[in-house]
Amino acid sequence: MSWLRPCLGILRMHLRNSLQYRLAAWAQLTTNIFWGFVHAVIIVVFYRYGKQNAGVSSGMNITQAVSYIWLVQIALYLIPTFSIDREIRNKIQQGDVGIELCRPLDLYFHWFTRTAASRFGRFLLQVPPVASVAMLLPEPYRLAPPASLLSLLAAFCSLLIGFLLSCAVVGIIYVLLMQIRWGDGPVIMLTVLTDMLSGSYLPLQLWPAWAQRFLYAQPFASLLDLPLRFYLGTLAPSAFPGVALMQLAWMIIFVATGWLLMQRSLKRLVVQGG
Amino acid sequence: MNGFALYWRYLKMNLLAGLQYKGWPMQLIGVLVTVITDPLEVLLLFARFGSIGDWPATRVMLVYGLSLTAFGLAELFSRGFDYFPSQVRTGSFDRILLRPRSTFLQILGTRFHLHRLSRVVGGLFVIVWSLTKQGVSLKLQQLLLLLCALIGGYLVYTGIFVISSAVAFWTVQSLDWVNIFTNGSYQVAKVPPPLLPGWLRNTFTFFMPMFVCSYYPAANVCGWEGVPVGLGWLALPAGIAFFTASLVVWRVGVRHYASTGS
Numbered sequence: 001m002s003w004l005r006p007c008l009g010i011l012r013m014h015l016r017n018s019l020q021y022r023l024a025a026w027a028q029l030t031t032n033i034f035w036g037f038v039h040a041v042i043i044v045v046f047y048r049y050g051k052q053n054a055g056v057s058s059g060m061n062i063t064q065a066v067s068y069i070w071l072v073q074i075a076l077y078l079i080p081t082f083s084i085d086r087e088i089r090n091k092i093q094q095g096d097v098g099i100e101l102c103r104p105l106d107l108y109f110h111w112f113t114r115t116a117a118s119r120f121g122r123f124l125l126q127v128p129p130v131a132s133v134a135m136l137l138p139e140p141y142r143l144a145p146p147a148s149l150l151s152l153l154a155a156f157c158s159l160l161i162g163f164l165l166s167c168a169v170v171g172i173i174y175v176l177l178m179q180i181r182w183g184d185g186p187v188i189m190l191t192v193l194t195d196m197l198s199g200s201y202l203p204l205q206l207w208p209a210w211a212q213r214f215l216y217a218q219p220f221a222s223l224l225d226l227p228l229r230f231y232l233g234t235l236a237p238s239a240f241p242g243v244a245l246m247q248l249a250w251m252i253i254f255v256a257t258g259w260l261l262m263q264r265s266l267k268r269l270v271v272q273g274g
Numbered sequence: 275m276n277g278f279a280l281y282w283r284y285l286k287m288n289l290l291a292g293l294q295y296k297g298w299p300m301q302l303i304g305v306l307v308t309v310i311t312d313p314l315e316v317l318l319l320f321a322r323f324g325s326i327g328d329w330p331a332t333r334v335m336l337v338y339g340l341s342l343t344a345f346g347l348a349e350l351f352s353r354g355f356d357y358f359p360s361q362v363r364t365g366s367f368d369r370i371l372l373r374p375r376s377t378f379l380q381i382l383g384t385r386f387h388l389h390r391l392s393r394v395v396g397g398l399f400v401i402v403w404s405l406t407k408q409g410v411s412l413k414l415q416q417l418l419l420l421l422c423a424l425i426g427g428y429l430v431y432t433g434i435f436v437i438s439s440a441v442a443f444w445t446v447q448s449l450d451w452v453n454i455f456t457n458g459s460y461q462v463a464k465v466p467p468p469l470l471p472g473w474l475r476n477t478f479t480f481f482m483p484m485f486v487c488s489y490y491p492a493a494n495v496c497g498w499e500g501v502p503v504g505l506g507w508l509a510l511p512a513g514i515a516f517f518t519a520s521l522v523v524w525r526v527g528v529r530h531y532a533s534t535g536s
Contacts, residue, residue, distance in 0.1 A: 024450075031450040038461055041474065042319075050323030058322060068488040183292075185300030188389070189307050201315045206322050 003106050010110065025125060027034070033133055036073035040141045041064045048140075060205045063144045065143035065231040068203045070134040070143040071228045075159060077122040079224055080169040080194045092177045097269065108262045111174055112255075116167045123163075139186040142194050147233025154240040158227035161247040166223050169194060175261045178269065201226030205234065219254070222247040277379050284383025292388055297509050305389045307398035314340065316464045324392025329466040336496065337467070339400030340420075340488035341460040346393025348435060351428070354384035355435035359442035377528055378521070381439070408496060416495045418508055423491035426513030428486055431456065433520035440520070440527035445507075459484045468500075483512040495532040 028050045047062040060068075088111055091097055100107060118216045134143035146152035170192075176186045195201060197220035215221055223234055226243050229235035235243065293299060316338060320331035349356070358381055361367045401420070405412065412420075430489050438452035459478055467475055467489045478484045489508040492498075494506025 011313050019455050028450045031453050034454050035458060038458055038474070039472060040487055042461065042465050046323045046326060049326040049329075049469060051326070052322070052324035183295035183298055183301050185298070185302070185304040185389070188301070188304040192304075192311050193308050196311055196314070203316060207318055208321055 003109055006105055007109060008112040010113050013117075022208060025122075027131055028245070029126070032073050032076060033130060033233070033255060036070050036130070036134065037137075037141065039069045039072075040137075043069055057209065058205050059234060060203060060232070062100055062140065063142075063207065064234065066141060067144045067232055068228055070130070071231060072200050072224065073134070074130045075123070075224060075227040075228070077119050077126055078159065078166055079198055079200055080173065081191050081200070082122075083115055083119045083166055083170045084173055084191075085111070085118060085170075088114065088174060089177060092174065093180065097178065101266070101269075103188050107266065108171060108259045112167050112171055115170050116163070119167075128234075141253060146231045150235055150237040151230050154237040155227050155230035158230055158240065158243060158247065159199045161223075161251060162223045162227050165247060165251040168251055168258055169223070170260065171258035173255065175258060175265055176263050178262075194220050194223065197221065198223040199228070202229075205229075217246070219250040222250050271272070277335040277376065281377065281379055281383050285386045288383075288386035289388060292386075298388075299388045304393050305392035305395075308389075308392045309399070312393065313338065313400050314394050319464075326466060327469065329370075329469075333492075333496070333498075334464065334466055335400050336408070336492045337485075337488045338460065338463045339397050339404055340423055341427060341463045341484055342398030342400065342491060343394055344395050344424055344487060345456065345460050346390065346395075346433050347424065347428040348431030350386070350390040350394060352382055352432040352435050353386060353390060354381045355432070355439045358435075358439035362442045364446055365533050367531065369529075378436075380526065405495075409423070410496050412495070419491055419494060419509075422507070422510040423487050426509035426511075427484070427487035429513035429517040430483055433517045434482065434523050436517075436520040440523045443527035443531050455482050463488060483508075483516055486512045 005148075020084065043065050044062065047065065049171060091100060100110070103110065105229075131143065137143070173187055176182070176190065177184075179186075184198070197215070197218055199205075199221065204221055207215055216226075226235070226247070228241065230237060230243075292301075310486070313335065316333065316335065320334075321342070325331065329400075333401055361370070361381075361384075369402070370377055373380065410416075434452060434455045438455075459482060462470065462474065462478055467479075475485065479486060488506040490501060491509050492506075493501035494503050497503075
């Protein structure tokens with residue numbers, strides 16, 4: 001466990017670091033809130049004027065759907081697309097990977113913790129303002145309180161596991177980025193796919209009914225959609241053990257894959273530039 | 275060498291640089307994925323909810339497609355401005371000021387990614403799909419109108435990029451607010467404009483004339499009731515006006531520029 005101590009140090013350092021950029025954080029915050037509001041408006045229009053009564057067929061009513069939109073804005077920094085560390089990306093692209101490799105640390109877990117730390121800091125900053133604004137909005141656009149206290153707890157625990165899975169997905173993205181000569185095509189594909197299937201655009205429950213089983217079981221639902229279902233009450237807290245087990249399984253698979261791929265690509269790493 | 279030739283050279287250079295990557299075919303596949311997923315959300319919503327009021331998916335998709343294509347064009351040809359704020363921070367804008375060419379043109383040419391074509395292709399596909407589904411047959415005049423709408427929309431989005439770049443002269447950092455007007459504005463086009471809350475509709479009509487370049491031309495071409503026909507032709511003038519205003523802001527910004535380092 002020799003990597004644990006330095007990793008904890010990195011965790012502390014980057015948590016502090018990510019709390020420091022205040023102005024940019026404010027700009028981002030207001031944008032996120034506006035963004036959430038626009039999405040809420042879209043959802044409300046569809047629920048109000050839609051010809052088919054989708055609230056019944058999908059098991060998600062208008063309050064839950066709007067709340068979902070706000071929860072996505074709150075948990076934004078826990079999903080892969082927003083978690084790719086810009087510094088690591090630059091290091092890969094400018095050839096500083098060489099220097100990173102000189103450190104007596106496993107590169108995969110070094111980057112994993114680093115990503116986790118800076119993102120979790122952003123997440124903590126995001127929760128209080130977005131949640132309070134969203135809860136104070138007028139009726140159809142409002143974030144509703146959790147279904148129950150137990151639901152909230154289940155949602156939070158599940159979201160944390162989802163966050164680790166998210167870091168593992170980002171780990172795979174780093175490996176893809178290291179194949180510099182592939183360009184960013186594969187990375188774009190992977191991020192678009194995760195964005196869609198994690199339900200960050202649209203709650204997975206509003207997707208067609210015939211796809212629901214697949215959507216529930218695929219790994220990306222574990223990132224965001226499943227944890228949020230606990231909060232909304234569309235999944236009962238009693239389902240938590242099963243869901244958590246599935247999430248953990250996906251996380252282990254993704255970490256193992258990412259780590260192995262990293263070892264493989266480090267064997268024939270070509271540092272471009274320097 | 276005149277301005278256009280220079281810009282063309284910039285594009286060619288960036289394109290060839292992009293082709294150096296072994297994986298550029300992968301990028302094209304990535305493009306395909308984006309093309310499919312961009313309008314997918316709207317289509318999924320319509321699949322669940324059916325039509326909204328008397329607006330079926332086909333109608334909304336025309337407005338959405340027009341703004342999506344316009345945004346795609348701006349991303350394709352004016353991408354340099356999207357990346358510009360980092361040039362202020364690192365001080366590399368100094369280098370650009372030294373060259374005896376228009377700063378505007380040089381920034382415009384700093385980036386060109388072929389995969390940005392994806393939104394344009396996707397958007398055009400959506401427009402054609404929507405028009406065929408609605409059974410609208412285009413006469414020359416209406417084709418011209420749609421073309422004007424796209425050019426106007428392109429100018430509006432480029433204007434947004436330029437203004438956000440100019441703001442960076444003061445803030446040094448790039449601020450996320452620009453996203454409200456870029457990505458945010460075509461998100462809004464996913465629902466029929468008459469059903470939006472008034473202030474949101476007005477923002478994207480009078481402040482940033484995005485609906486002027488998508489909704490009104492679409493209404494004109496398809497003959498939707500309740501919308502004055504002539505408004506469709508405002509797209510190009512509105513685009514030009516917005517773009518000119520953004521140029522003014524840019525000029526003021528450049529004059530205000532103080533180097534931040536090298």
